[in-house]
Amino acid sequence: IGTSLQKTVELAKPLQQEISQLPEVKIVALNIGNGRNPVNQGSLDIRLKPSNERERSMQQIMDDLRGRFQNVEGLKVTVVSNQGGGRGDSRPVQIGLRGSNIKELKNYAQQLADMIRRTEGATDVDISDSEEQPEIVVKLDHAKASEFGLDATEVGKVIEMAIMGKSTSNSYTIGDNDYDIILQLEQSQRTNINDVMNLRISSSAGQFIRLGDIADVRYGSGPTRIEREDKQRQIVVYANTVGISPGDLISKVRDEYIPELNLPPGYNYKMIGQADNMARSFKEVYKAVILAIVVVYMVLAAQFESFSQPLIIMVSLPFAIIGAILGLLVAGQTANMMSMIGFTMLLGLVTKNAILLIDYANQEREKGMSIREAVLLACSLRLRPILMTTLSTILGMLPIALGIGEGAELRQSMGVVLIGGLTTSTLLTLVVVPLIYLLFEEWKAKNYVQRGE
Helix, strand or coil: CCCCHHHHHHHHHHHHHHHHCCCCEEEEEEEECCCCCCCCCEEEEEEECCHHHCCCCHHHHHHHHHHHCCCCCCCCCCCCCCCCCCCCCCCCEEEEEEECCHHHHHHHHHHHHHHHHCCCCEEEEEECCCCCEEEEEEEECHHHHHHCCCCHHHHHHHHHHHHCCEEEEEEEEECCEEEEEEECCCHHHCCCHHHHHCCEEECCCCCEEEHHHHEEEEEEEECCCCEEECCEEEEEEEEEECCCCHHHHHHHHHHHHHHHHCCCCCCEEEECHHHHHHHHHHHHHHHHHHHHHHHHHHHHHHHHCCCCHHHHHCCHHHHHHHHHHHHHHHHCCCCCHHHHHHHHHHHHHCHHHHHHHHHHHHHHHHCCCCHHHHHHHHHHHHHHHHHHHHHHHHHHHHHHHCCCCCCHHHHHHHHHHHHHHHHHHHHHHHHHHHHHHHHHHHHHHHHHHHHHC
């Protein structure tokens, strides 16, 4: 706070030059004080070369920059991604602390930020409340001011005109240009607190009263901005994650760190930004998964005209989930929105293998074949089409799982989930589903015969 535009540019230029020398970087743009940001804040907007022209991924480059600029003298550097084009801060973990006292909120925010910094995998931890801006506070003594016929409004207007300047209704012309006349003290006469104290205020009696004689003039400080949400003051704690998922850090904050703060009555917290959007999106995805399972069961029940055989077919779903989770672990991916979409797609893809087996076995049984012979024949004849359809789907998803193409990092987890789920479900379905079908149908046939007798 208080750093000039020139000094901020001077501090940021070496970073821009170092980043521009990276072989993966195409453009580096330096923006200082743009938009609503003060001149002591800015950004280095980096555009990378296409993924096929560089060896490192975007995440690897970001981790490298975090290490390079972890301790830059005079600067606090945060490395974030702007993928998705959303507004505001793009860090996925954002916790909003709310209450009435801004100083208490800042204290709690600093405590929470320190807890998060000690968490393995947390990085780019910061709070939205900036350092306080130094200021000169003028507190008018109303009793003394009233003796000279002065009030706070008159004194405030004089201070405003002297320090900030005030436009008048007059102007002067030079050539074809008109210039407004602004009344203001010279720069040399408004440089320190003594200049403010020595300001002369004219009274209605024609006297000039020194400001320091009717007011308490002292140094102070105050926030540069105060954020509000739901009619409460708010300070946001931001964090990025490396090596762990944002959901893991959010769970740790919600279950461990927030209770340790012991917030008093009137103070609360809320997950905001991407954290809030992620939680809402995951809830909707869970609903979609449950609805997909119900719809798949209803369709299968109508198709097979049975309530039990769809359950046998859907036994393959847990095997697909196991394979999807193993795929994420092997590939080093996290459970995110794209991977959840992949889980939803698996519900329809993995059941096709069991449908091929059971449908063919039912057809052969209608021709008079025994249950065991029908199952063995279905497994031998349907093995080839099952492998062909599964292999074609896996090969089609392979470029996405390998991260080939523009923006592949975003959708890579979906390909990993589909390949892992299809692989395990296919291998286990060929063994488990026919076995369960055989046991259940033999048990049903045995009980039916006994009741018939």
